[in-house]
Amino acid sequence: MLAQQRQAAILDRVRASGGVRVSELATEYGVSDMTIRRDLEALADRGLLEKVHGGATTVTPGSAHEPGFxxxxxxxxxxxxxxxxxxxxxxxxxxxxxxxxxxTTAGLAQRLVDVPELTVVTNSIPVADIFYRAGRPDQTVVLTGGTRTPSDALVGPVAVAAIGTLHLDMLFLGVHGMSERAGYTTPNLMEAEVNRALVEAAERLVVLADHTKWGTVGISSIVPLDAADVLITDDGLDAAARDLLAEQVAELIVVTAP
Incomplete structure (x- = not known):
C-alpha cells in the first residue's frame, strides 16, 4: 500500500471511530510504529486530524470525507x-x-440536453442518466465505466483508460474544494486521478465551484488554480478570494444567485 493510500485509509478510520491508536494501525497495515507516526504527522500538518499521545483523533469533517450525491x-x-x-x-x-x-455538473447537464449534436463524456452516473433520459438521437453520451464512489462517480483504471484516448473541446469540472496552496481538490484519491485524465483530454478547463468551496481542502489535489481557463463561482465569495483567483485563472466569472 502506498503512503497516500494508507493515509487515506487512516483518515477513514478516524472519521468512522473518532480516533485511532498507533499500535493498532501499525499491526493492521504491517508497518512500523514510526511509519504510522509519520503518516499521522503528515495528516496533522495538513489539518486533517489531531495528533494525541499514542494516536490521533478527528477534527472538523476531514478532507477524505465524501458526502453522498x-x-x-x-x-x-x-x-x-x-x-x-x-x-x-x-x-x-x-x-x-x-x-x-x-x-453542480449534474445541474449543468440538465441545461445541455437540448443542445444539438453534442458529444458528452462523463464518469458520473447521474449526469449520464440525465442525457439518457432525454433520449436525443443526435447526442452521443459516453459513460467511462469504472468503480462507483459514494458520490456516484466512476473511478479507477477502467475510467482512466477510457478517457486516455479522447480529445475533447472542453471539460466542466466540479470540485470539492479550492485553495491557494492545494489548488482544486477532491476527497477521493481515485477520483482525482480520473479528473486529471479528463483535464489532459480537454483543450479548455472550466471549473465550477461555489463560494463554500474556497478554503476547503480535499485529500488529493487535481490541478493548481492557474490550470483553469475559466472559473465560475458565485457572489458569496469574499473580495480577497476574488482578487487572488482573478490573478490565477485566465477568466473569473462571478454569478449572482437569485
Missing part, C-alpha cells in the same frame, strides 16, 4: 443553478465536452 444536492442549490446557467452559455452545437462527477 443526495446530500450534496441540497447544498447551495440557487448558487449552483446560476453557475450552471452561465456555464451552459459556453457550449455550442457539435461540441465534444466532458462533465466530471458532482451535483
Amino acid at each position: 443526495a446530500a450534496k444536492s441540497e447544498r447551495q442549490r440557487t448558487e449552483k443553478a446560476a453557475m450552471a446557467m452561465r456555464a451552459a452559455a459556453l457550449v455550442s452545437p457539435g461540441d465534444a465536452i466532458a462533465l466530471s462527477a458532482g451535483t
